Amino acid sequence: MISKSLFQFNKILNIHFAVESNSMNVVEIINVSKSFNKKQVLNHLNFNIEDGEIFGLLGGNGAGKSTITNIIFGLEEPTSGEVKIFSKETPKEARNKMGLVPQETAFYNEFTVRENILFFAYAFGLGSKAVERSNHVLKWLDLEDFSSIQAGHLSGGYQRMLNTAITLLPDPRIIFFDEPTVGLDPEMRRSFWKLIKSLKEMGKTIILTTHYMDEAENLCNRIILLKKGNLLIEGNPNKLINEHGGERMVRFELVKEMSPTHVTNLSELLNTKVTLAGNSIYFAENKNNSLVAGNWIEKKKLEILSIEIKEPSLENAFINLLGEKPVEVTDVKK
């Protein structure tokens, strides 16, 4: 049910994407290459990030996500190519319009929440507006109650929230979220998703990296997939799922392992490949063949423990495209 509802939500987002597709490019990556010690890390990358979209930057380890992030924020220069922010500015020039929410917290653990917020507000050059803005952000992200607590003593979720709050202080137009929900409980994840969506609704452009494919599916209007510095594919998640997410799979979990003869017979009956994995069998769902299979198993008096239908997913698309899982993380979807 959850998957279905998210799927529906994505469709709505896609409509939104379609509506906004004519909007301006806030980030333009033009033929960008980067090499370290003759090792090519980025290879002639070309993509744009449009104003107001949630842009997913996906890829396995070593894909080049960190390098392109550093280049977008002007922390590194590309070996060749060009990055334009808001069509005309260089990353360094546009730095005050961009905010980075690092995966790991980036504040002073020794300071209180308010001290951190105020310090960075002044550091971001808010000047006389620093106090007002700080109060606003504290309230916005529900951090007021923790304002006098030392940042290092906050729970992991609120530390992430403070991390985000600091980034939001200068009200950046482009916000980069790097693995924003890693290690968070589901409730806090939902809060972050809600926050990201609300930021989008505020007209912010969000760049998101995540290893949770459901997160990318649910949040991103558009994603790109990087592999070893190359742009593998670009598009909206639904399109990628449809094209590369594979078939809808049915899994029957049995009490006992099915015999090979039964597996062959069932395969012939369904006219599709049946895969045996321990006490489970898998096959692609097609024209109610799952009902046929269920009846056949019952006739054979093989006891069924559970039935599961696996929808085509971005994770499958990721695996199919990259030949590997995005990263070893807890499967939240389950």
Place this chain on the structure above:
Amino acid sequence: MFGRRLFNIVWKELALIKSQRLAMILIIIFPFIAVQFFVSSFSSFSLTQMSEIQIGLINEVGEYSDQNIFNFGKDVKIVNFAPTETNLMIKSIQEKNILAGIVISQEASKRILCDIYYDNTSVMSAPVITEIASAGIQRAASKKAQEKLGEIFSIIRQMSPKIKEETQKLASFKSRLVSAEASLEELDLRLKSIDINKAENMVVEQQLNLTDANAQAEQIIKELEDSQEDFYDIKTEFAFLKTSFNTYSIALNGIVSTMNVVTISLDSQIASLKTMAEQLPEPNKSAMLSTIKDLNTNLTLINQLNPMLVLANTSAQAINTKLTRIDSLITKMDALYQRLEENKISFREKISSAKVALSDLSKDIVVLKGTFIDISNLIVEAKKSRSEIETKLNESEVLLNSFSASMEELGSIDPGLFVEPITFNKIKAFENATSSGTLVSNALVIVIVLTAILLAAIITISERSENAQLRLDLSQTPKVTRIFGKLFAYIIVGFAEATLIVFVAGLKITLPWEIFGMTQLGYGVPMTIITLFNIYFAVGLIAATFAAIGVAVASFSKSQSTAILASLLLVVPMLFLSGIILPLEFMDPIMRTLSMLLPLTAANTLLTDVIARDMFMLGDIIPVTVLLTITIVSIVLVNFKKTIYK
């Protein structure tokens, strides 16, 4: 806006410093301990006021008593060792029971030999202790020398009349020299009268005569030897002749006997024949009688030979007599030649002996001749020396007269001047400076340097590890502002520490009881407003410099522990080369120059000049330049270090 941002960074840095537990120790407790204990430990240090120190002594020379040698203070304890206990004394030094050991002995020349044994593993105290011991011994030796000088002085005063006597003796000596020269003249004349060449010629002549005589004698010997050979030939021939004659004589006697037998036989045979002829008929008888007649004729002939044989026999006897006589003569000649042979050997030996004697005589004459020349030369030299001696004696006489006059003048001087010829006055180059001031400046340097470099490094790494640095890199606060903000924060920390140290150093509160050797709190180091201004100015510069170094070290370190280690690796060697632990004057000149370029040396020099010497800080151009340069270099290095998001 810049000011607000700078203040923001300074506030941040101070808040971070405040949050570090180490910071509180470094800023508050460390300065107090450093200044109070460090200064207290060394402020009473003086070479002449050393206390509770034990020195080993082996004194083999009686007159150098312990009191004569050491005069450092009543608390210096002398530990005496027997002359055979040198190894025991060395062991005591090794076990740190005694600080040093002294062995005093005397050489055959009466010179005092002093061996100083010391702990050469102690870099600082070893040279100091040896110098102290040397100085003490030199002082004792100086006192002894002064005593001896006093004795000499009294002797000198007594010498003046004696010198006059000596001058008179010199005149007498000069007259004796003149008489010696006359004797030399006479000797020279006598030597010249001896004609050594004549004697030499005579020896040569005798050698020639001897050679001639020897040649003639050899000729005679040769002729005698020739005649001796002839004589032996005659002797041989004579022996043969004598043998032949004996054979002939025997043969002659045989012939006579045979002739007598033959005559008698023939007479008998003729008579027989005659009888037979008588009986024989005629013709036979006549033939027989004719034969008998022939026989008679032959017999007659034979009988006629008898007197000849007798004569021959007589002659033979006469010859035999002569031969006997000749034989006797030959025997005598043999004896004569034998004696001649013996005399020949003896003759040759005597000739040879005479030759050797003459040769020796000739050599002796040559030596004698050389000796005569040497003596003659010596006489010339002696005459020359005499002249020189006379000149010298004249000069000595003048000198002695002058010396005598000087002695008389010297005798009028107060001998007390020689007992203490020099009066030492120690005058401070810096009138108001005290060693406490120097030690306070040393303590302040150590405190500021360690605080600034360590805290700056620790906090910079902490900011980086907390990703706060990344945020600031992406913020509107420029990197330079952030670095300067940091430096200002450490300047403020430095001011706080300086205030604490200056306050403690300036106080002087006597404690009711002694704590760890301390009898007072603070040292009463004089501080004027200008001094305080200079101190804060210097402390600010030093704190900024070392904070900049700390930030630079942290920028290139991967972790906090690496940054702390790197900071200490920088500070500790600099501490040894800065003049705080070991005086700069002890260092090699090249290293001393290089040391002047080290920030810690510059910091120490600057603070010592400002606190102890009360100099104006900006007048210290080199240290100020060094600190400013290093600060700028560090800031530039930090500014170029990029932050990368990973």
